[in-house]
Amino acid sequence: MDQLAIENFQEYLRIPTVHPDINYEPCVKFLEKQAESLGLPCVIHYCKPKNPIIIITWIGNEPSSPSILLNSHMDVVPVFADKWKYKPFDAHIDENGNIYARGSQDMKCVGIQYLEAVRRLKFHNVTLKRTIHVSFVPDEEVGGVLGMDEFVRTDLFRKLNVGFALDEGIASPNDVFRVFYGERTIWQFKLHCPGQTGHGALLLDNTAGEKVRYLIDKFSDFRAEEKKKLETNASLTIGDVTTVNITTLKGGVQTNVIPEEFIIGVDTRIPVTVNLNEWESTISNWCKESGRDVWIEFVRKHPATPVTKLDATNIYWTSFQSTLKDLGLSMKLEIFPAGTDSRFLRELGIPAIGFSPINNTPILLHDHNEFLNSNIFLRGIEIYCKLLTKIANI
Ligand SMILES: [Zn+2]
Incomplete structure (x- = not known):
C-alpha cells in the first residue's frame, strides 16, 4: 500500500499542471482513475471552461449530517528548470527517499494523502458517520x-453541505506542525502619481518623481517598523504583521523628459488584528500628503475574513486538536502569511483549518x-487516517 501511495503521488506530480494556460484534462483522467480504484463516485464540474473541479465522495452512515471537505488545488507555480537538481516534473526519488517535483509540498502531496487515507480506511472496513468530499480545484x-x-x-457546493474543511x-x-486558522487580508494596488512634465534640465514644481519619493519613503519606513516588530518579538510570525512591498514601478519615456505619470505597484498583506478602514485612511493620507492628484487603483482588495473559531463551540477543531495530541504531535497555531482557498470557505462561515502534515x-x-521525503509523505497518510476517523465520526 505504501508503494502504491508513492507511485500515485509520482504519477500526479508528473502531470505538469503549471501556470499559465494549464491543461487540466490529464489531471481529470488521473483522478477519475483514482476514484474508480477506490470504488467511489467522482463528479467533474466546470464553473469556468477548462477549469474543472473534481469531487470524489465517500458517503457516510449519516449522510444528512454536515460533511467534511478535504480540499486541495491541482495547479502549481512556474519553475526555473535549469536551477533544479532533477527535472521538476519527473518526480525523481533520490537515495534519501526525497521526492523532487514542483507541487511535492504545494500541494499535490496533500491531495494524494487524502485519497490514500480513504483507501486505507476502506481497506480496513472502517465506516464513518459523516460524508467525506475530496475536492480538487484549479486556479x-x-x-x-x-x-x-x-x-x-x-x-x-451548497448540496455538499460542508460542516468543516481541511x-x-x-x-x-522542525518537529512542530503548523496549523492555520485564518489568513491575512490581501490588498494590492497601484499608486498613480501624475505630475508636471517638461525638460529634464529644469527644476519644475509638482513632478511625478517627488510624489513617488514621498510614497516610497512612507511605505518603506512603515515596512521597517513592521520588520522590527517581527524580529524583536519571538511570539510573532509573519502572519501577525503587515507586510508591504513595492513590486512594480512604471513610467517615463526618456531620460531628459520629466514624465507625466509614474505608477507604483504595492503588495500588502494585513493581519486580522488591523482595522482595514484605518489602514485605508493611512494609505489615502500618504497619497494626499505626497502631492496633487495622486490616486489609488486597487488590483485586489479582499474584505476582512473571519478566522476559524478555536474554542469548545467548534467541535471539529476540538477533535482535530485532540487527535494530534493523541498522536503525540506538537503544533503551532498561526495565521497564514499568504492567501489560500480557505478564505472562500471562511467567508461563508465554514470552519476551515490549513494543515499540510509536513514537518x-x-x-x-x-x-x-x-x-518531500517519502517517509514524511507516508506518515501524513497515517495522520489523516486518524484525523478522518475522529472528525468524520463526531
Ligand atoms: Zn498551495
Whole structure:
C-alpha cells in the first residue's frame, strides 16, 4: 500500500499542471482513475471552461449530517528548470527517499494523502458517520477566481453541505506542525502619481518623481517598523504583521523628459488584528500628503475574513486538536502569511483549518528543488487516517 501511495503521488506530480494556460484534462483522467480504484463516485464540474473541479465522495452512515471537505488545488507555480537538481516534473526519488517535483509540498502531496487515507480506511472496513468530499480545484495559485471563488457560489457546493474543511498549510523545518486558522487580508494596488512634465534640465514644481519619493519613503519606513516588530518579538510570525512591498514601478519615456505619470505597484498583506478602514485612511493620507492628484487603483482588495473559531463551540477543531495530541504531535497555531482557498470557505462561515502534515522539512513551496521525503509523505497518510476517523465520526 505504501508503494502504491508513492507511485500515485509520482504519477500526479508528473502531470505538469503549471501556470499559465494549464491543461487540466490529464489531471481529470488521473483522478477519475483514482476514484474508480477506490470504488467511489467522482463528479467533474466546470464553473469556468477548462477549469474543472473534481469531487470524489465517500458517503457516510449519516449522510444528512454536515460533511467534511478535504480540499486541495491541482495547479502549481512556474519553475526555473535549469536551477533544479532533477527535472521538476519527473518526480525523481533520490537515495534519501526525497521526492523532487514542483507541487511535492504545494500541494499535490496533500491531495494524494487524502485519497490514500480513504483507501486505507476502506481497506480496513472502517465506516464513518459523516460524508467525506475530496475536492480538487484549479486556479488557486493565481487567486482562485476560476476555481474555489466560483465553486462556493454554486448549487453543487451548497448540496455538499460542508460542516468543516481541511485545506493546505506550509511545511515546518522542525518537529512542530503548523496549523492555520485564518489568513491575512490581501490588498494590492497601484499608486498613480501624475505630475508636471517638461525638460529634464529644469527644476519644475509638482513632478511625478517627488510624489513617488514621498510614497516610497512612507511605505518603506512603515515596512521597517513592521520588520522590527517581527524580529524583536519571538511570539510573532509573519502572519501577525503587515507586510508591504513595492513590486512594480512604471513610467517615463526618456531620460531628459520629466514624465507625466509614474505608477507604483504595492503588495500588502494585513493581519486580522488591523482595522482595514484605518489602514485605508493611512494609505489615502500618504497619497494626499505626497502631492496633487495622486490616486489609488486597487488590483485586489479582499474584505476582512473571519478566522476559524478555536474554542469548545467548534467541535471539529476540538477533535482535530485532540487527535494530534493523541498522536503525540506538537503544533503551532498561526495565521497564514499568504492567501489560500480557505478564505472562500471562511467567508461563508465554514470552519476551515490549513494543515499540510509536513514537518522536519525545509520550506520549499514555490522555490527551486521543491521536495518531500517519502517517509514524511507516508506518515501524513497515517495522520489523516486518524484525523478522518475522529472528525468524520463526531
Ligand atoms: Zn498551495
